[in-house]
Amino acid sequence: MQGEPPRIFQIHYEDWHRSVCDPRFIPLDNRGPATEYLEFDLFERLSISPHVQGAALWGALSWRFTEKTGLDGAELFDLIAAHPGHDVYFCNPHPQHEGIYHNLWVQGETAHPRFVELSRAFLVAAGLPGEAVDTIDPSSQYSTANYFVGTPAFWSAYLPFVRGAIRRADANLSAADKAALHSTAADDRMVHKGCTYMPFIVERLFPLFLRTAGAHLLGFKLPLPIPEDEMNVHQKLLREMKDHACRDRSSWLAACWVNYRSLYLQQQHGRQWAQRYLRQVTPGEIRFA
Known part of the structure; x- marks a missing residue:
């Protein structure tokens, strides 16, 4: 790959997280007050920061990236270098779901009460196709965990797409649905430290983005041999x-x-x-x- 390598940050929240961060990534301390949108808010802040100015590709990954994907930093850089010319590189650390559920929306129903119902309400209120929760999606469109490395063209299209959907939904949802979506009822098992529905909905907007506002962009789904072998x-x-x-x-x-x-x-x-x-x-x- 010619030119500067991708500028990939690794998010951490505790001092001990640094010990498991990959030396190929740029450490990014994200301690402090968090909003309900989690990584998405960080992406927005990074996109207007000096940290990514001039970068042909950039992304911000979790401190658990290698644990979840089986890829280390060197392998990720090698994969991107071997498949140049794409606008966004993404992956799905949970390939076992790809053949089991119609799509990621219905998969969410097994983890978050009323997820399909509230997701449909969100999509309709946002002016997006509510029938997305009903479609059978191919495995090529499965992406979870917000593991993206993208070009400025990707980020400049994806971030406004998501933020615009959130704003329109908040403006058009019924009071009851809006309150539910922004409530911690999404995490009734307390697996995600009391998250609302919103980060789980935002996570699932990426495939819809690639089919709609981002249809002009070229995506590459990264292969993950270790999770694949566990299927x-x-x-x-x-x-x-x-x-x-x-x-x-x-x-x-x-x-x-x-x-x-x-x-x-x-x-x-x-x-x-x-x-x-x-x-x-x-x-x-x-x-x-």
Whole structure:
């Protein structure tokens, strides 16, 4: 790769986090009062700071990046160098979800109460397609954890897209839905230190951005061999089956995938889980992204 390497920061919040940060990344102390938007607010601050001026590619990753992805800094730089010319490099540290759920919106229902209902309300209020929560999305569109390394063209399109959606939604949502979305009910199990719904919605806007306002941009999904190796045979077959259905836009194959997927989820999680979640994570019709 010619020119300056990507300017990649690694966010940390405690002194001991520095000990596990990758020396190839630039340490970024993000201690202090946090808003409910977490990394997104940091991205906005960085985008107007001297830290990224003149950078052809930049990003800010969690101190847990290697733990979640299996990639170290050198491997990330090598992957980007081997695939030049893209506007944004992203990944999905949880590939086991790609063949199990229609999309990331319905996957969120298993972790955050009323997630599909409130996400749909947010999208509609923001002027975005509410049917996004119902579509069958290919694995190529799965991205989680906000692990982005992008060009100025990407950041200058993505950040206003998200912030604009938030502002429009806040202006148009009912008082009850707005209060719910900004409440800590999203984290009823206290897995995420009492987060509201908003960071989980923002995280899921990226694939929608690439299909809409960012359709002119070129994205590259980084392969993650270690998480891939941890997938079982059913997760891999289900992903392949769903991707074929999306590629061919085959409702028949998609329906077969839904049946196989439902049997797998019942087997994996048991009857009680299936009774609680299976209908909620299964849209009533076949609709492709």
